[in-house]
Amino acid sequence: MVDWTKESFSQLVEQYERLVYTICFQLVRDAPAAEDLTQDTFLAAYLHRDTMPAGYERQWLGRIAANKAKDHLQSAWNRRTVLPGDEAMPPGLSPPTEEVAIAQSEAADIAALIDRMKEPYRPVCRLCLLEERSPEEAALALGRPVKTIHTQLSRGKRLLREQLERRERHGPV
Numbered sequence: 001m002v003d004w005t006k007e008s009f010s011q012l013v014e015q016y017e018r019l020v021y022t023i024c025f026q027l028v029r030d031a032p033a034a035e036d037l038t039q040d041t042f043l044a045a046y047l048h049r050d051t052m053p054a055g056y057e058r059q060w061l062g063r064i065a066a067n068k069a070k071d072h073l074q075s076a077w078n079r080r081t082v083l084p085g086d087e088a089m090p091p092g093l094s095p096p097t098e099e100v101a102i103a104q105s106e107a108a109d110i111a112a113l114i115d116r117m118k119e120p121y122r123p124v125c126r127l128c129l130l131e132e133r134s135p136e137e138a139a140l141a142l143g144r145p146v147k148t149i150h151t152q153l154s155r156g157k158r159l160l161r162e163q164l165e166r167r168e169r170h171g172p173v
Contacts, residue, residue, distance in 0.1 A: 004052075019065075023066055038065070059137070066132065109164075110160065117156060117160075128153050
């Protein structure tokens with residue numbers, strides 16, 4: 001654990017502000033919401049700065065940002081549906097129900113493909129892709145070097161992509 005001063009935390013914010021914003025924006029696809037979520041992320045980080053693991057600030061902040069963005073997307077305000085007469089509502093607040101159903105179906109398909117993978121790719125892909133852990137966290141959990149995890153994750157993603165492309169061309173494998 002690090003003894004955080006106001007100045008050292010300000011440096012942390014300056015160092016990782018773009019990363020946190022990018023994570024939030026990639027998930028919510030709305031610039032003002034991403035800006036708010038970036039502020040929320042650093043507020044939460046400041047309030048819990050005593051639990052920030054030394055040397056893992058980037059991963060820790062990335063996890064907080066992703067969780068804030070996911071919470072935002074799951075909030076009741078963002079899940080509301082567009083009713084006739086509500087066309088003036090800004091676009092992008094709520095994805096169409098069909099898109100949500102397709103995304104959930106695709107996520108289930110990907111999880112099933114990962115579960116059928118062979119060693120050493122299955123546990124790495126499960127931790128990094130399904131449980132959204134960082135490669136560093138996966139390395140600790142699996143007792144493997146981080147570089148090995150990066151290689152196995154890259155190869156596992158390639159295998160998944162190939163299976164999905166085959167499925168697209170020829171139907172379920």
